[in-house]
Amino acid sequence: MAVVAFAGGAQQGFAQSSESSEAPKLRIICFGAHPDDAEYKSGGTAAMWAQQGHHVKLVSVTNGDIGHWSQAGGPLARRRTAESAEVARRLGVTSEVLDIHDGELIPTLENRRKITRLIRQWDADIVIAHRPWDYHPDHRYTGVLVQDAAYMVTVPYFCPNTPPLKKNPVFLYSSDRFQKPYPFEADIAVGIDDVFEKKVNALTALVSQTFEGGALGSADEMAEAPPESKPQLRYEWLRQRWDRRQSGEAKNYRAALIRWYGEDRADDIKYAEAFEICEYGRQPSDEEIRQLFPFFPKE
Template structure:
């Protein structure tokens, strides 16, 4: 018989802030990024989130499960609390908000109850942009996060679905974060963002994910943990992690160079070292290129 561990505290949640003003005096954009675990949204969208936040826009990173089996030597409530705290620290460093849902790691299912949870979160945030995994991935929690967000793409505007939460008056733009899976079709980089200016901030933020970055997460081991610099040498830890992210983020820039050229022009694009990329989901609002520049206001204006 399988025994589920009781979770005493599993979530750190903040209410959606009021719409104040962006840096340029306009109404701020509202972006909500869904990851399956307390590290996924941070890894995939952390740089772009920092760019939005720097201009006064409001970003929320949501972990759809609590990560309570995402470590090789601990689990349950203590790990869930630890990972929620790590995720909150990353969000603080990026200038954004975080929330971790009370769903067991490895047990996410595309149920009606969970569809309602996702729909309500998007409505409460009054989202302009919604980001998630694609619904085909190596991890079932990743896949079902993508399915649940896709399933919400229409329902967020339907008045009598979750009728106690007001529906959105406009349908957000739904985006997928990048991956390398090829079937049923490979990721298409519709939007590619230069994150050079916030790369160091992203690395600094990710050092807070100690259980995953320095201890190896679910597939770690004592040997893998020993290979990372010790906790007593935080400067070495940061450089060790930075080297890993140089490889990861520069690979995105090289892979999606043509997308960088589209949005930044040839001269700028060839200088970009680090990038994050997004695909437009067919189920939400379909933006024009001009609308994309409004939603990603750090992209340069279209050259005449």
């Protein structure tokens, strides 16, 4: 399966950038189950990291090969890989799509090793994934696999051919609306107003999902979207949908925005993405969170 490669060597901890000896450059890896999930959940924050020169990788754990109502198999997997790569290019990040069939992800030992190696190879400071409670089995098992890696990434003789991390990353869950066994709790909320337009523009590249309806779409639903010949109408159409989604995130997690931005600045934030700290990885202090999210205002 096609991979967009990122040029850059692994370094430990908050690695010093080869371009600059002044500021550490973070390494963030975001896992989604399909070639759209990480983009949807973390695309705005990814763009903000990238704008500051930090290194972000979006990984789809399956190839999305049944994620369309009228297409499937290898041609769809290749199409969605290309869409994901274009989103990453527009956001200023990199992407990879694993060659695992959509709808068939299982938390096997082989897949645990695969996820562990990816985190080690990226030398991640931050790892983001679904929570392991979700309507879609691929989402759930992506969460399980990343959770399972939260300890194993530092164990020397697990996947011994890939050097273990010397420092456990901070593992984060992306937001969702599921209530059982417990609801998502926003430990961190990021105002993405400055990159909202960039995120929407990037997501227009996910044509199979955004304008054609994905797995549960139809010819009638596809006809409701503006045609490909009118890209500005397409952008505005999609922007309306993401305006509701990201403004809802800012409203629902206002308390977390206030915590990190202060009440006055939080009141001015219209769009947000939110994250919950997984208790299995490193537990960061408030000071460290501000280092990991360097676009937060200084106290």
